[in-house]
Amino acid sequence: MSLLVLPILVPLVTAAALMLTPRRPLPQRGIALTGALGQLASAIALFLVVNRHGIQVLQVGGWPSPFGITLVADLLAAMLVVAVGVVGVAVNTAAFAGVDPRREASGYHPLLQVLLMGVAGAFLTGDLFNLYVFFEVMLVASFVLMALHRTGAQAEAAFKYVTINLLASSIFLTALGLLYGATGTLNLAHLAEVWPTISTRGIDLVLAVLLLVAFSIKAGLFPLFFWLPASYHTPPAAVGAVFAGLLTKVGVYALIRIYTLLFQGGASVLSNVLLAMSVATMLIGLVASMNERDLRRILSFNLVGHIGYATAGLSMLTSGALAGAILYLLHHIVVITTLFLVSGVLLRLRRSTDIACLGGLYRSQPMFAVLAMVPVFSLAGVPPLSGFLGKLALVQGTFAAGAHWVGGVVLVVGLLTLLSMGRTWSEAFWRPASGADDMATPGVPLLLTIGALDLAIVAMTLGAEPLFGLASRAAQQLLEREPYIRAVLGGTT
Numbered sequence: 144m145s146l147l148v149l150p151i152l153v154p155l156v157t158a159a160a161l162m163l164t165p166r167r168p169l170p171q172r173g174i175a176l177t178g179a180l181g182q183l184a185s186a187i188a189l190f191l192v193v194n195r196h197g198i199q200v201l202q203v204g205g206w207p208s209p210f211g212i213t214l215v216a217d218l219l220a221a222m223l224v225v226a227v228g229v230v231g232v233a234v235n236t237a238a239f240a241g242v243d244p245r246r247e248a249s250g251y252h253p254l255l256q257v258l259l260m261g262v263a264g265a266f267l268t269g270d271l272f273n274l275y276v277f278f279e280v281m282l283v284a285s286f287v288l289m290a291l292h293r294t295g296a297q298a299e300a301a302f303k304y305v306t307i308n309l310l311a312s313s314i315f316l317t318a319l320g321l322l323y324g325a326t327g328t329l330n331l332a333h334l335a336e337v338w339p340t341i342s343t344r345g346i347d348l349v350l351a352v353l354l355l356v357a358f359s360i361k362a363g364l365f366p367l368f369f370w371l372p373a374s375y376h377t378p379p380a381a382v383g384a385v386f387a388g389l390l391t392k393v394g395v396y397a398l399i400r401i402y403t404l405l406f407q408g409g410a411s412v413l414s415n416v417l418l419a420m421s422v423a424t425m426l427i428g429l430v431a432s433m434n435e436r437d438l439r440r441i442l443s444f445n446l447v448g449h450i451g452y453a454t455a456g457l458s459m460l461t462s463g464a465l466a467g468a469i470l471y472l473l474h475h476i477v478v479i480t481t482l483f484l485v486s487g488v489l490l491r492l493r494r495s496t497d498i499a500c501l502g503g504l505y506r507s508q509p510m511f512a513v514l515a516m517v518p519v520f521s522l523a524g525v526p527p528l529s530g531f532l533g534k535l536a537l538v539q540g541t542f543a544a545g546a547h548w549v550g551g552v553v554l555v556v557g558l559l560t561l562l563s564m565g566r567t568w569s570e571a572f573w574r575p576a577s578g579a580d581d582m583a584t585p586g587v588p589l590l591l592t593i594g595a596l597d598l599a600i601v602a603m604t605l606g607a608e609p610l611f612g613l614a615s616r617a618a619q620q621l622l623e624r625e626p627y628i629r630a631v632l633g634g635t636t
Contacts, residue, residue, distance in 0.1 A: 183228030240586030362394030380487025503576025
């Protein structure tokens with residue numbers, strides 16, 4: 144069996160096994176964690192093959208491209224699938240600290256596996272229609288996870304979430320219809336080969352705008368991000384960690400894939416629009432985070448702001464800027480996942496994530512405070528942590544592209560992030576407690592999970608040079624479309 148199908152097949156089989164297993168907590172958690180470990184192992188194996196032997200392709204059912212279903216893994220897709228496995232293992236390990244029994248009994252674990260399957264499938268698919276299918280798989284699973292045994296706030300957030308994402312899906316489907324009508328194919332490699340020969344400026348612009356709007360909604364770019372901070376802070380911390388760590392990254396990945404394969408030589412106005420949206424996203428997200436008092440909303444607005452880093456690098460379509468964006472994207476997946484899990488510990492300890500109700504945690508929970516310090520200051524970009532190195536790589540890429548003012552914006556947003564997260568650390572951990580006592584223990588599984596993710600952040604920091612080398616190679620693969628086209632259309636590997 145091809146390694147390409149395993150990151151998709153393993154969580155699907157795990158979800159089916161969970162549905163057939165009695166809804167008792169320990170068996171459900173054990174099977175879910177086993178499935179997540181299997182997905183991570185298959186993702187690492189796939190990455191090693193791609194890193195050593197180049198782009199891997201699977202023509203499902205033996206049907207040749209562009210007629211059949213194609214799965215493709217280049218370096219970017221392989222690295223992101225590994226990130227899916229890391230997040231999946233972390234969240235399923237955290238479940239051993241306790242999950243709402245009503246959610247567990249209503250299918251929390253199989254739904255989470257379906258969500259992980261959808262994200263991995265979106266990263267590995269080689270055609271736009273199946274990208275749409277995996278988007279819908281993700282949407283259904285994430286909507287149910289958000290609304291499962293809902294409170295009033297969760298119901299409102301779920302309604303906003305599904306409404307705006309259905310709108311994005313409708314726009315995407317419209318673009319697919321126009322694209323298929325013009326070319327007769329939705330295979331990405333075939334489109335990259337055919338599109339330059341038949342496109343006109345008018346239809347090129349229409350399709351690029353439709354896809355930009357659809358994927359910008361999914362990614363949470365300005366001015367289409369309003370649904371994200373209104374919804375991501377409402378579900379349980381583990382669910383929020385998966386949403387923040389992975390779902391917006393699928394939108395960013397789709398933008399990267401479409402603009403490097405189809406519109407790389409398109410009108411500069413599109414790149415300028417994407418750059419303007421990215422800069423606005425960075426600034427507005429971080430300014431808004433400064434006005435929030437709830438930690439999860441602070442993290443949600445930081446998430447919005449930092450998505451702009453990756454898309455700003457994409458808008459320049461240079462190897463250096465794109466490599467910096469990819470490096471920052473990988474860092475952000477791990478860090479924002481960790482911080483949402485940290486917010487779950489705070490909720491256990493103080494029954495609130497409002498920073499006014501926190502304080503004094505460095506005294507009452509010193510081990511947890513040390514573990515929380517790593518992702519907080521990594522997101523803030525404090526040297527020498529991975530957040531600083533990712534921003535440095537992006538600034539160097541923008542300077543090399545001649546866009547010095549964009550590098551300046553990245554530095555300003557980095558300063559705003561430092562202020563936002565510094566204030567959060569000071570008020571939640573350092574200032575004296577407001578009188579509230581810790582109402583529970585953090586939970587050993589949660590602390591172990593956060594500690595393991597901290598080690599991943601430290602490893603990314605210490606291994607920044609080889610990781611940036613991988614990001615540079617991934618960026619070069621994206622900008623040189625011919626090897627991708629040959630790998631897909633030249634037969635199976």
